[in-house]
Amino acid sequence: xxxxxxxxxxxxxxxxxxxxxxxxxxxxxxxxxxxxxxxxxxxxxxxxxxxxxxxxxxxxxxxxxxxxxxxxxxxxxxxxxxxxxxxxxxxxxxxxxxxxxxxxxxxxxxxxxxxxxxxxxxxxxxxxxxxxxxxxxxxxxxxxxxxxxxxxxxxxxxxxxxxxxxxxxxxxxxxxxxxxxxxxxxxxxxxxxxxxxxxxxxxxxxxxxxxxxxxx
Numbered sequence: 046x047x048x049x050x051x052x053x054x055x056x057x058x059x060x061x062x063x064x065x066x067x068x069x070x071x072x073x074x075x076x077x078x079x080x081x082x083x084x085x086x087x088x089x090x091x092x093x094x095x096x097x098x099x100x101x102x103x104x105x106x107x108x109x110x111x112x113x114x115x116x117x118x119x120x121x122x123x124x125x126x127x128x129x130x131x132x133x134x135x136x137x138x139x140x141x142x143x144x145x146x147x148x149x150x151x152x153x154x155x156x157x158x159x160x161x162x163x164x165x166x167x168x169x170x171x172x173x174x175x176x177x178x179x180x181x182x183x184x185x186x187x188x189x190x191x192x193x194x195x196x197x198x199x200x201x202x203x204x205x206x207x208x209x210x211x212x213x214x215x216x217x218x219x220x221x222x223x224x225x226x227x228x229x230x231x232x233x234x235x236x237x238x239x240x241x242x243x244x245x246x247x248x249x250x251x252x253x254x255x256x257x258x259x260x261x
Contacts, residue, residue, distance in 0.1 A: 105135045108142050112149075121146035137169055141177070148184045157181055157188070164196075175200050175207040182214055190222040209241055213249070220252075229253065 104127045111120035124146055127139035144159035163169055163177035178200055182193045197218075200211040212235055219228035232249050235241060241249075 102135065104130070105139055105142070108139065108146075112142060112146060115149070117146045117149040121150060137163060137173055141180075144177075144180065153185060153187050157185055164199075172206065175205050175211075179207060179211060179214060182218070190218060190224075193218055209235070209238070209245065213245055216249070216252075 104123060108120050108123035108127060111117075111123060121143055124139045124143035128136055128143055140159055140163055144156045144163075147153075147156040147159060160177040160181035164174040164181070166174075178196045182196050185193060194215065197211050197215055200207050201215065205211070212231065216228050216231045216235070219225070219231060232253050236246065236249055236253070
């Protein structure tokens with residue numbers, strides 16, 4: 046009889062965690078996207094600030110304007126042209142812009158391909174490659190668990206500055222694909238690290254608290 050109650054309790058805990066993820070996932074993903082986009086916008090500004098306003102910068106910022114105005118078809122067109130025309134820092138930023146435009150247009154396969162172009166290009170800095178991998182996983186709602194985790198592995202297995210963010214994103218994947226035991230184990234491991242931010246602690250502690258409160 047006790048085994049039956051334990052089984053029911055476990056199912057309730059899993060349902061509760063899944064519901065929690067469904068409730069907060071949109072906000073977590075939005076936070077990630079805003080963080081990455083702010084970094085990219087800052088880098089674009091630094092490039093522009095160090096040089097004269099050239100045709101390449103005009104083209105890139107024109108794409109950003111269309112993106113801000115939610116004219117995603119036009120922004121995709123501009124970023125695609127910019128990514129093909131330019132060979133400086135604007136090329137990489139334009140591919141990021143193209144990927145986000147395709148995401149907003151619901152073209153997930155094209156978006157994944159855009160990010161893949163970045164993280165497979167050995168001439169691009171490792172930080173940008175890592176950002177491309179993270180964004181590719183965050184915004185891909187079509188690929189299976191193994192494909193998504195495979196994109197994260199190079200970051201998780203390296204001393205990248207993005208490792209903690211990738212580790213948190215892996216927990217999100219565990220929850221999304223109903224691998225709850227792995228999610229909770231990873232949460233505990235991540236919370237034990239001294240180098241995570243307070244924001245990460247708060248998010249992870251919330252999920253951990255909800256689950257363990259039902260375990261009692």
